[in-house]
Amino acid sequence: RFWGVSGVYTPLTPQNLATSPPIPKDPIRALPLWGQRRGRINVVNPSSLPFKLSLPNVKHILTIASGKGGVGKTTVSVNLALALSQAGQRVGLFDADLYGPNVPIMLGVRRLGKTKGYIPVARRERAAYVPPLERFGLKVMSIGLLVGEKDTLLPDTRFTGHIIRQTLQDVQWGELDYLLVDFPPGSGEPQQTLLKTISFDGVIVVTTPQDLSLLDAGRSLGLFRQNGIPILGLVENMSYLICPHCGEKVEVFHRSPHDWAIEDEAVMLGRIPMDIAISRGIDKGHPLMQDSPEAVQAAAFREIAARVVEYFNHA
Secondary structure, X not given: OEEOOOEEEEEOOHHHXXXXXXXXXXXXXXXOOOOOOOOEEOOOOHHHOOOOEOOOXXXXXXXXXXXXXXXXXXXXXXXHHHHHHHOOOOEEEEEOOOOOOOHHHHOOOOOOOOOOOEEEEEEOOOOOOEOOEEEOOEEEEEXXXXXXXXXXXXXXXXXXXXXXXXXXXXXXXXXXXXXXXEOOOOOOOOHHHHHHHEOOOEEEEEEOOOHHHHHHHHHHHHHHHHOOOOEEEXXXXXXXXXXXXXXXXXXXXXXXXXXOHHHHHOOEEEEOOEOHHHHHHHHHOOOHHHHOOOOHHHHHHHHHHHHHHHHHHOO
């Protein structure tokens, strides 16, 4: 809520912090409001808001999440978005990872130069004004498009969730059937702020076959249950390896006999095999679904996309 203030902005990089005015104890009043009228700000706890934001003209907002890092969640997000697009759906992809935004690199977009500037924490004006990047038929936005890929991001951690929420809200998404939001791993920020302020239609949880990944994925489900987000199911990434010589399916990771709760609570949407084609595609800036649509892994993503569409057709 703003009185006489049209926006609140914060620097993202240490280069900006070095040239900013001294920051007193109250970070809200200390934020540099360049070009804005200074006034009084009342910051509202997101959990106290009477409603959640729904994006105009976006039919379904899905989040792709994981309990821990290193499971290939962003790889799944990018290729699932492309699979949905190739199935005739209008798709957007939002990278919600502030500290490690990798979606642009996976789509072959690099920003090498350093960036100086400020990003909104909140704006009084609600109209979207940021055009998304269009790549391979997707509408894409990421903090990685706003800063150099070698920049160290050091925003005030108390504003992390608000920065991501405001960026998501400020994008001109247009008419979309699906907007996929690639969450960072875990259950901290910006996840909690986004789930309290954005109306999500479902979550897909990415895991690998190992016990630790399944354990942490099960823990992450609690965050979505508490916020009333429907759980579409699991995607098991790096599920197995197909031998390039004989075509035999090889279980690379040990599967323990332990019966993890998440396997009983969520439907398995699909299993993605390991293949060097995925990493080669990332290195070339051409994701799997774009570079090798005939691959076995691509077929797995198409099956998952079909199940997502079927879910909402019968919802």
